[in-house]
Amino acid sequence: MAGKQMEMTGAEMVLQALKDNGVEHIFGYPGGAVLPIYDELHQQEDVEHILVRHEQGAGHMAEGYARSTGKPGVVLVTSGPGATNVVTALQDALMDSIPIVCLSGQVPTSLIGSDAFQECDTVGITRPCTKHNWLVKDVNQLSRIIHEAFRIATTGRPGPVVVDIPKDVQFATGIYTPPSPVIEQKSYQPKVSGDLDKIRAAIELMATAKRPIIYSGGGVINSGREASQLLRELVELTGFPITSTLMGLGAYPASGKNWMGMLGMHGTYEANMAMHDCDVMVCIGARFDDRITGRLDAFSPNSKKIHIDIDPSSINKIVRTDIGILGDVGHVLEDMVRLWRASKKTDRSQLADWWTRIANWKTRNSLAYSSNPDVIMPQYAIQRLYELTKDRDTFITTEVGQHQMWAAQFYGFEEPNRWMTSGGLGTMGYGFPAAIGVQVAHRDSLVIDIAGDASIQMCIQEMSCAVQYELPVKIFILNNQYMGMVRQWQQLLHGNRLSHSYTESMPDFVKLAEAYGATGIRCDKPADLDDAIMKMIDTKGPVIFDCRVAALANCFPMIPSGKAHNDMLLPDEASDEAVANAIDAKGRALV
Amino acid sequence: MNAQHQPTGSAYFMTAETARPETHTLSVLVDNEPGVLARVIGLFSGRGYNIESLTVSETEHEAHLSRITIVTTARPNVLEQIKSQLERIVPVHRVVDLTVRSAELGHDKPLERELALVKVTGTGDNRVEALRLADAFRAQVIDANTEHFIFEITGRVSKIEQFISIMRPLGLVEICRTGIAAMNRGPQGM
Numbered sequence: 174m175a176g177k178q179m180e181m182t183g184a185e186m187v188l189q190a191l192k193d194n195g196v197e198h199i200f201g202y203p204g205g206a207v208l209p210i211y212d213e214l215h216q217q218e219d220v221e222h223i224l225v226r227h228e229q230g231a232g233h234m235a236e237g238y239a240r241s242t243g244k245p246g247v248v249l250v251t252s253g254p255g256a257t258n259v260v261t262a263l264q265d266a267l268m269d270s271i272p273i274v275c276l277s278g279q280v281p282t283s284l285i286g287s288d289a290f291q292e293c294d295t296v297g298i299t300r301p302c303t304k305h306n307w308l309v310k311d312v313n314q315l316s317r318i319i320h321e322a323f324r325i326a327t328t329g330r331p332g333p334v335v336v337d338i339p340k341d342v343q344f345a346t347g348i349y350t351p352p353s354p355v356i357e358q359k360s361y362q363p364k365v366s367g368d369l370d371k372i373r374a375a376i377e378l379m380a381t382a383k384r385p386i387i388y389s390g391g392g393v394i395n396s397g398r399e400a401s402q403l404l405r406e407l408v409e410l411t412g413f414p415i416t417s418t419l420m421g422l423g424a425y426p427a428s429g430k431n432w433m434g435m436l437g438m439h440g441t442y443e444a445n446m447a448m449h450d451c452d453v454m455v456c457i458g459a460r461f462d463d464r465i466t467g468r469l470d471a472f473s474p475n476s477k478k479i480h481i482d483i484d485p486s487s488i489n490k491i492v493r494t495d496i497g498i499l500g501d502v503g504h505v506l507e508d509m510v511r512l513w514r515a516s517k518k519t520d521r522s523q524l525a526d527w528w529t530r531i532a533n534w535k536t537r538n539s540l541a542y543s544s545n546p547d548v549i550m551p552q553y554a555i556q557r558l559y560e561l562t563k564d565r566d567t568f569i570t571t572e573v574g575q576h577q578m579w580a581a582q583f584y585g586f587e588e589p590n591r592w593m594t595s596g597g598l599g600t601m602g603y604g605f606p607a608a609i610g611v612q613v614a615h616r617d618s619l620v621i622d623i624a625g626d627a628s629i630q631m632c633i634q635e636m637s638c639a640v641q642y643e644l645p646v647k648i649f650i651l652n653n654q655y656m657g658m659v660r661q662w663q664q665l666l667h668g669n670r671l672s673h674s675y676t677e678s679m680p681d682f683v684k685l686a687e688a689y690g691a692t693g694i695r696c697d698k699p700a701d702l703d704d705a706i707m708k709m710i711d712t713k714g715p716v717i718f719d720c721r722v723a724a725l726a727n728c729f730p731m732i733p734s735g736k737a738h739n740d741m742l743l744p745d746e747a748s749d750e751a752v753a754n755a756i757d758a759k760g761r762a763l764v
Numbered sequence: 765m766n767a768q769h770q771p772t773g774s775a776y777f778m779t780a781e782t783a784r785p786e787t788h789t790l791s792v793l794v795d796n797e798p799g800v801l802a803r804v805i806g807l808f809s810g811r812g813y814n815i816e817s818l819t820v821s822e823t824e825h826e827a828h829l830s831r832i833t834i835v836t837t838a839r840p841n842v843l844e845q846i847k848s849q850l851e852r853i854v855p856v857h858r859v860v861d862l863t864v865r866s867a868e869l870g871h872d873k874p875l876e877r878e879l880a881l882v883k884v885t886g887t888g889d890n891r892v893e894a895l896r897l898a899d900a901f902r903a904q905v906i907d908a909n910t911e912h913f914i915f916e917i918t919g920r921v922s923k924i925e926q927f928i929s930i931m932r933p934l935g936l937v938e939i940c941r942t943g944i945a946a947m948n949r950g951p952q953g954m
Contacts, residue, residue, distance in 0.1 A: 296799060301810050305854040308798070325854060360795060360857045486848035489841065 178350060183312045183343040184209035187276065190319035192219050193352050196247050198238065198613050199223070200231035204251025205291060206278030209343035223613055223642060226634040228255050230606040232262020233632065236271045237607030240593045241568055242614045243397060245272040245326050252278045253291030256337070257298060261600060264302040266333040268597025269420060270395055272326040273333035275303075276319075281341040282310055295337045304332030310339065312347035320352040329363030330484040331395055363483060367500030372508045375455070375479045375496045376516070382453035384527045385413045388436065388465075391420030391596065392458020392482060392502045394589045400503035401589040404457065405429070406510050412521050414531055416444035418459050419581055420596040427585030433531070434540075437465040438732050439578040442539035442741060443531055445730075448473050449738035450530070456480045458502040461491040462597070463764075471737035481505045539730045540582055541744055549699050551576065551651045551722040555583040555623065558649060561706050563587075566618045568611045570594065572604040572628030575657035575728045580623040602631025605648060609635055612644040619647070619710060626652040627676060629717075636689040639715040647709050647716045653724045654679060661727045664752050666734075666761055686717035697721035727752070735760025787816070787837045788863040789874055789946045790847070791954055795855035796822045796830040803853050804832060813838060813846050817878075817921075819943040829857065833946050858954070866948050876946045880924045885912040886935030894934045901927045912937075 181189065187210050191199065200223045203211045214222050225231040228250045235246025250259050256277045266273045280289040296308045305325050307318045315338065322334045379385060387408060393400050401424040408415050408431050415425050416436040425432060434441035436448055445467075448454065454476045459465070466472045472492060480487075480494040481502055488497035498505055542552045555576075569584055570593040571577040577594055586592050593611060595603035608622040622629075629650055639646050659674040683693030692712050696705035696719070709716045729744035733755040742755050794800045801820055808815050817835040822828070836846060843861070850859045862874040882903070884894045887910070894913060898905065903917035917927050921944065928939060947954075 297802070300799065300803060301806055361854045484852070486845060486852055488848075490845055490848075493841075 178348050180346060181349050182209070182346050183315050183338065184213045186312070186316050186347070186349045187319065187338070187343070188213045188217060188220065189349055190316050190352075191247065194320065194323045195244070196220055199247040199249050200225055200234040200238070200610065201249030202226075202228050202231060202251065202255060204255050204278065206252035206280060206340050207249060207255075207276075207343075209340065210249065210276070210278070210338075222249070223609075224638065225606070226637050227632065228258035229261050229602065230609075230632050230635040230638065232259045232266070232273065232275070233600070233603050233606035234610030234613070234635075235273050235275075236262060236266050236269075236603070237570060237593045237610030238614050239266075239271050239273060239610075240394075240607070241590050241611040243590065245274050245323060245331075246610065248273060248275040250275065250277050251291065252280055252295065253293045255291075256295040256335075257293060260298060260302055261598075263299055263333045263335070265595055265598040265600045265603060267302055267304065269595065270331050270391060271333070272331035274319075274322050274326050275299075275333060275335045277335060277337045278343070279308065279337045279339040282339045283341065285339065295335065299335045302333070303335050304330075306335040306337065308337045308339075309342055312342050312345040315342065315347065316349045316351075320350075321358060323352075324356070324358075325361060329361075330392075364499055365483075365501045365504050367481065367498040367505035367508060369508065371496055371498045372505060373512060375498060376509060376512050378453055378477055378479065378496065379411060379413075379455060379513075382413075383523055384447075384450060384452040385411070385455065385524070386433075386447050386451040386453075387413050387415040387455045387457060388417070388448065388459055389415060389421045389424055389457040390418040390459025393421055393424040394458075396458065396501055396503040398589060400424070400458075400501075400506055403503060403506035403510055407506060407513070410510065410513050410519060412519050412524055413455070414447060414528070416440070416448065418462070418465055418596070419594060421459060422581060422592045423586035423589045426587040428587060435581050437462075438467070439582065439728055439730065441582075442537045442730055442743060443534035445732065445738040445741060446534045447531055451476045454478045456482075456494070457506070458482060460484075460487045463491075466491065467732045467740075468735055468737045471739075473738070537743065539741070539743055542726070544699075545723065546699060548723045549697065549702060549720060551579050551653065551726050552583055553699065554649075554651060554702065554720050554722055555579050557702050558621070558623070558706055559584045561703065562619060562621065562710065565710075566615075567591065568593070568608070568615060568618055568620045570604040570608040570611060570620070570622045572622070572624045572631075573599045573601045574625045574628055574659075575653075575661065575726075576623055576625040576628075576651040578658075578728045579651070584623075601625075601628040605629060605632050605646070606635045608646045608648075609639055609644055612639075612646050613642070616644075620645075621647045621649055624648050624650045625657060626650055626654060626679060627656040630680070633685070636686070636691055636715065636717075640690045643714065645712070645714050645716075647712075647718065649709070649718045650682060650720055651722050652679075652682070652719050653722050653726065655724060657726075658728065664727070665756055668753065669749075682717045682719035686715075689715075691715040691717060693717050693719065695719040695721070731755075733760060734763040783839045783841070785837050785839050786843065786863075787835065788843055788861055789876060789944065790834045790836065790850070791858075791860045791862055791946065792832040792834065792850055793857040793859075793954070794830050794832060794853075795857070796828045797855055800830070800853075800855050801832070803855070804834075804850065807849055807853065808834075808836075808846075811845075811849065813842065817943040819945055833944055835944055860954050862946050862948055869948060869950055869952070871949050874946045874948050876920060876944045877918060878921050878924050878942055878944050879916065879918045880928070880939060880941045881906075882915045882917060882928060882931055882936065883912060883938040884915065884931050884935045885937050887911065890934045894931060897927075897930055897934075903927065
């Protein structure tokens, strides 16, 4: 045992364990089954509690907090509805590999299974949407389990965990054990360093490449700032072009000379064409998600593939890889950079033809849109927001939909941990609470939630939380009165029959902000946009910015369902007819 | 639970599946703690894998370890996924594909045995015939009165299947089977 053993109640243990694991902030909502823990919270000052307005908000706040700091986010909810409300955020964190420790209250052990008031089978419900979960029935196991929960959430491929604590266990007295540096657990041993022989083989393969590409993902961000630095070094040493998934934006700077833009369904033409035509693909901390690969049997048909991932089940899951390296991205990149430095002199002329082809694809200008002097184009709004905030200490979160893709396309990220978005699960309502979580960790930074008019209404109640804790989060709504991405797909798939994707009754967002005690700003003229954005930035408290944009703009380029990377729908070709016929009968069944 | 036999509905899985499904027997060593079986079964149902047979019991009482034996049928790439996904479950210590392991050891396939209890009722010729056949199959009578027998039979799955189908017309009323217990030949441990 590392430290002193102490006798205390279960509720005291929870607070002690949080402190011992370095927790400074938790997001939660009280209720009957967690009252003993809330009573302890009340009697201390080390851990700051942020009172949310809905448990889903607590989960997303913890995600934003975790993603922007690299530390685990902690959530405290009550039994029954408290636990079920946080499920969406847990699944979101599972799919995007975000470390979350969720503590939930449970009815007393004597009542478990009796359909008691506010009882639900929390471990049963959260089993498939957590990395691991526990029901603590013995107060003497509580501290060990909480320490283990932090270890499992933050090591290996990070993810959410749930510790379900019955009320009688919170009241019971037992022995507290501090975190031990010696790990007793035998079954869970994530592998950190990669196999050197495989890394050498990868280096050999990369050195022979004539048309290489690096495809990096959220794993680089999760691995820590060092990993992003090593990725930049590897790109510099090899001279390879680099693209990234939605989750990986910022690991390599958008201003870097080898940057190709995001790849995938709404990625750039050059990134997708290069993925399709490459001869060596180096996938670093990404998982060949279906938004990335497009049609699988036509995915990068002539390339050798190297895949670095900490999760063995990610390797060879979707795409057969030639060299699969199991390990933490940061460790593997360190070896790669060292070995490349020691042995390889990059022959840049070998890549000259490839870079010429890439330059050619870039001239296709796949993110082009027609500007309009009278109506704000959504792409233009993001561009102006970027220009006016890029030199500040800025964090961006998003909701889910067209605005999310435009943000990914038009906002340039220079550093990791600056971009928080719901990639895997695609959770509308994620962005605003996530922004609050970011702001809690970075009080003096500029935190902006780029939102859509539909998404923002899914967790708007947290405005009350932002006002209460004086968290000056800015919500920048691209308001087109539609669920834009739903409408875009209805245009693509369903003969432009816009079934329930138009919001007939929209709140007055300016008045809504004022009702919460925040500031509302509206802008509908391109000429006024810069001043309005500056006003938003200069406002001390939270702001809802209602940016009225072109209602029918769509998000291009796009790889329609069932199509390959080299079969993109580009903005200048996307006539109404091309859109209506882009997806054939076979592609229609796909999501 | 045979989603892998169809296009997955999700996204872009339009690739032609060419490899044939194979039946493999997996041994999974897990901490014997509440919910561990639910985690394993939930993984199979949640990801659309098959379970053809499942056996579980604590095998090391001191260490609280249970051994789960699962027979599953899937294409080779899905089998790899099943193993990797099982290894991701926190209380899982080891996953051994006995079918692959037996090939490595130079054997045809792992030793697999199942136990079944079979209740047969009847009188006259059928009763005599049931007893005669049970004797031929080396099934033991573990309970009987003038109207019924309960047979206990142990052996390969095919033998048990055959015994049951023979007993069916002779007055079979109840069957209980354990599922497969499996292990590889030779001196090596799991």
